[in-house]
Amino acid sequence: MRRIIKTLWPTLLLGLAFVQAGCRSGLHPWVPPEECKVTIVSDAAFVRTGQGDHVDGYLAEYNTDFRKERMFMVLEITHYLKGDRLILNGRFTGDSVRMPFRDKKQEKVPVFLVERAKPNIPSVPVIPTLK
């Protein structure tokens, strides 16, 4: 009996630890960061998200499938200006913020947590010379 307990006890503890880790709220499966080319369309704003977080950031527009979408890009240091074009690396958090749209209607905008942002400076196209 004692031998069985001795063998099973560590396995049981390990299993309990995994179950506890799995049940922790706020734990999300890891997703790789994605790259996004955006244009900032608002001044820096401090807003409250749907899940109750208060975050700094900007409203930004980006193109996906030939459609213009909007996101709220979250940064801790807001040194960019309205109109800046950026290449972002980060993740959509699944959270959203309510932002006014064109006709003053409120719209739910997804939150994008920025890990890295750099200016999007398009390179000059290489035009072959005419012979």
Added chain:
Amino acid sequence: MKTLRPFGSPFVIILALSLIGCRSGPIEGRSSRARTMILTSGPTEIVMSSSKVPGYWSQETYSEQEFFLYTRVRSFEKGNRVEVEGPFGNAFPAVFRDEAGLYLRGYGPTLVLVVWKMERSDDQNDKRPGTQEAADHAPHH
């Protein structure tokens, strides 16, 4: 009591592993000796644990190691040679690199030095009077 004995050793091992896993904070040494630095930025800020930390980016002249100097004094300029005292430690802050327009979250590890005393270095050729006035004495928490 005898029946609890087999539970002992795995429990101790798991406890030890948990403690190792839960250890937080850097393990590198801390020092408060005076260091000569060259400021590589003007007054700027970084963000640690959602708190804005004002200061300067600098490079130690001896080791060429990059530091962020946490100080509220904004009277120094990029290129100034300064002597700094204070403890330092590793951090992974969010930073904005002004020269490149680059924003990086979890940038690091970055050495952040809490400035206790900061003054223009004496061996600077263009020593001007009044440089001692810019000394900083950061609050001790």
